[in-house]
Amino acid sequence: MTQLSVNINKIATLRNARGGDNPSVVQVAKDCERFGAQGITVHPRPDERHITKQDVYDLKEVVTTEFNIEGYPDERFMKIIEEVRPTQATLVPDPPNVLTSNAGWDTLKNERMLSEIIDQLKKWGIRSSIFIEPNISMMDGAKLCGTDRVELYTEMYASSFLQSHERAIKEYKNSADHANSIGLGVNAGHDLDLKNISFLKRELPYLKEVSIGHALVCDALYYGLENTIQMYIRELDR
Template structure:
């Protein structure tokens, strides 16, 4: 069973647009779980343009499913992980000024850095995942770093899906199977939606978790949050 982790960053973006506490991030997280989501993901960036540091601490004692905190592993992020102790920390190589995550780690170039970070996070009892592109040598690097899982950066798959889905999935399927064989768990995220999710899952049956935010929140504007979460869960039931 592939778990659905709902990224609630966009809920915080909507709240921050007017200030105040509407929509309430904590309540939405609780509702997502109540509606069937198996996890909650947040990405607290330094500029706090969506999820804030305080949001993370507010969610700490509320999330009863899997809490996944993703971000660039600077001192601020590491302090959050140490104090919150989520189920999973997903390491993303994005600098503070980017709009959204747009690349995976070069696990060969940054092997020493990632190894040190992962060792520290795992000493706190937190599972680690590395945001990564679908290349076997990067999977080898991830294995050497000691991470528990990798998260496939699926923007390229999503962009090419409508032109040729078999070609779009080719590298992802190959690298996912390779990573699985060398003992890495496989997550996926970025630009996944109701159109491309089922095919991804059908081709990578052992996918452990997908993290979906932007598309799911957009769909919820039309279908409602409860119905939308159920729709995504059905896409994963392959």
């Protein structure tokens, strides 16, 4: 079964627009789990424009499913990871000023750095995942780094899905099949929604986890959070 991890960054964005604690990211995380989500994802960026460092520590106390923290592995991020000890740390190559993740790692050029980071995560007992584009050589590089999983950056899949399902999935399937064959777990995230997620799961039956935030929160405005989470779970189970 592919797990659904709900990215709650957008909940924090809404809260931060007015200050205070409405909506509460802690309560939303608890409700997402209660409604069936198998994980919670956050991305505590340095400028704290959505999830704050304090949010991460508060969530540590209440998340009972998988806690996935993603971010660029600088000193600040690694200190948070060491202290919180989430289930999974997803390493992304984002510079501090980008709006959202927009590229995957070059695992060959960054092999030494990533290997050192992943070695430290293993010592802390934390599963590692590398945010990566669909490229077989990058999958081989990820294997050399020692990561447990890769997370496919699925923006290209999502943007071309309606034009041609088969063209959209081709590179992802080839790369993910290769990753699976060399012993890497495969996650996916970015721009996945109710229209494209079931086809992705059908083509990548070994997909372990999807992280979905923006589309899920947008859908929840119309369908309600509980119903939306159940809709995504049903799509993953189709």
